[in-house]
Amino acid sequence: MSPSRRYTKTHEWIAIEEGRMEGAVGITDFAQKEVTDVVFVELPKMGKKIPRGGEIAIIESVKAAFSIYAPAGGEVVAVNHSLDGDPGLLNRDPYGHGWICQIRVNDPSELESLMDDKTYEAFLADGGGVPGHG
Amino acid sequence: MNLPLHPLHLKEGGHVVDFHGFALPVRFSSILEESAAVRERSGLFDISHMGHFEIRGSDVVQAVNRLISSDLERVPSNKALYGHILTEEGGVVDDIMAYRFGEERVDLIVNASNRDIDRKWIEDRLPSGVRLADHSDGHVGMALQGPMSPRVIGKILPSLVDMGRREARTLSWKGGQFLVSRTGYTGEDGWELFGPSSEGFTLYSEILESGKAAGILLPAGLGARDLLRLEAGYPLYGQELTLDVTPFDARLDFAVSRSKGAFVGKEAILDASGKPIRHEGHPALTGFFVEGRGIPRTDCPIENGSGAVVGKVTSGGYSPRVGGGFGLGFVDPAFDREFRSGVSGKVRIHGQALPISFRPWPFVTGGILRAASV
Known part of the structure; x- marks a missing residue:
């Protein structure tokens, strides 16, 4: 069973299996459609410690630069270097091969305040989807 | 402010942003896709935010020529000319396109961000007997750009296909009066057309539908327009051109005639022998x-x-x-x-x-x- 995703209001997702501390982080399909034309992804360094809401990556698209924020505080334990050679993965497969990094979260209870699928969908439908950036 | 083509852009899936107070599509599909379409096939831009002045009077050519850096008197009728409006200190008020029609009519297309400033600047300096009509509000402007533009325009307005580069015409279409020129802001062949909102709406729709059906045209937004003009090295007012720089600072030497008579700003940018003056600190x-x-x-x-x-x-x-x-x-x-x-x-x-x-x-x-x- 694939881990369920949790979402931020700034359109990042994090997927952590029940009982685990590490999970992949990426941007949502809505976000990749807003960003479009990804040219570079500035990935975090392995071992980087980051607070919740801290900048974890920068996506450079033709239009603008977009900061990506950590859905939960923790440490970067894996980085998706295939984005270096093929940043378009972020557009083509945002929930799969377009993941950005994995973090080991400090405090799993931080995930509880994030949105689940249904809540995020409602958030988008409610106009919360209009991003502050871009 | 919503412009006349706004409902069409929403229908086409345009992502609309605010640009100097005007709601305009920044992109429809993606900036890369649209800019590639313009370089390889063609694209259609909404440029209704730009200002359009029609200036008439018996001394209009001399009157406008005193307000711009390039030489309108040396340009034949029905030809577009690029130039700068300068302050007495040589700073750039705006960069404009001027279209001369005979001895008694000159049209100007000016930047959206400077429409009101330009109109006042020009009106304050026109002699009596020369009058400016501002067509900007509620008009439609469109730019068809790209190597396949002749095929696209040929389907709707075949009489325009034989126009030469920078040629300008007035055109009556379905009862609306249009300003048409074979010019653009992308570095590609193409046309720019300005006319009243209702007929302009119809013309834009017909060009879009016909070009899309032929598979050689995409609607294109401000994002592609900005990338294409930057690739071409064309300046954008507010970025490469401001009140604080001269045309020579921006390396737009060609926008200044060194042989013409008096014009506002001339003494600040050209010495007595016609050489550019360098300003300390610029x-x-x-x-x-x-x-x-x-x-x-x-x-x-x-x-x-x-x-x-x-x-x-x-x-x-x-x-x-x-x-x-x-x-x-x-x-x-x-x-x-x-x-x-x-x-x-x-x-x-x-x-x-x-x-x-x-x-x-x-x-x-x-x-x-x-x-x-x-």
Whole structure:
């Protein structure tokens, strides 16, 4: 069973299996459609410690630069270097091969305040989807 | 403010943003897709935000000529001319296109951001007997650009296909009066058309539908327009042109006639022998290519080899046709001289200093663009 995703209001997702501390982080399909034309992804360094809401990556698209924020505080334990050679993965497969990094979260209870699928969908439908950036 | 074509843009899936108070599509599909379409096939832009003045009177050619840097009197009738409106100090009030129709009519197309300033500036300086009519409010402007533009326009307005480069005409279409010219802001062949909202709406729709059905046209937004004009090395008012720089600072020497008579700002930018005057402390426009992964944006600092800030990016971007990040920037003239001779510099993006090398513009060739002579 694939881990369920949790979402931020700034359109990042994090997927952590029940009982685990590490999970992949990426941007949502809505976000990749807003960003479009990804040219570079500035990935975090392995071992980087980051607070919740801290900048974890920068996506450079033709239009603008977009900061990506950590859905939960923790440490970067894996980085998706295939984005270096093929940043378009972020557009083509945002929930799969377009993941950005994995973090080991400090405090799993931080995930509880994030949105689940249904809540995020409602958030988008409610106009919360209009991003502050871009 | 919503412009007449706004409902069509929503129908086409346009992502609408605010641009100087006007709601305009920044993109429909993607900036890369739309800019590639314009370089390879064609694209249709909404430029209804631009200002359109029609100026009439018996001395109109001389009157307008006194307000612009290029020489309208040496341009034949039915020809478009690029020029600058200058202050007495030689700063740029706006960059404009002027269209001369005989001896008694001159039309001007001006930037959206400067419409009101320009109108007042011009009206305050016109002699009595010369009158300005402002068609900007509620009009429709469109730019059809790209190598396949002749095929697209030929389906709807076949009489325009034989127009020469920069030729301008007035056109009556379905009862509306249009200003039409074979000009553009992308470096490609194409047409720009301005007319009343109702007939303009119909014309835009017909061009779009016909071009899309033939598979040779996409609607294109401000994002593609900005990237294409930057590739072509064309200035954008507010970025490469401001009240604080002269046309020579922006390296738009061709926009200034050195042989014409008096015009506002002449004494500040040309000496008695017709040579450009350099102003102490003014920056120089330079072009650069980023050696590494990074996209420069407006206001990113430009540094010399020892890390001292020597200027900033006025316009930057990324283009697969240029092969990476590139841009224009105002820098210290001393730095510009060494930069042009091959000394590298740096641009600071998200706190990181990336190496840059001088790149002459236009940054791309083809279309109507030829390689720069440095």
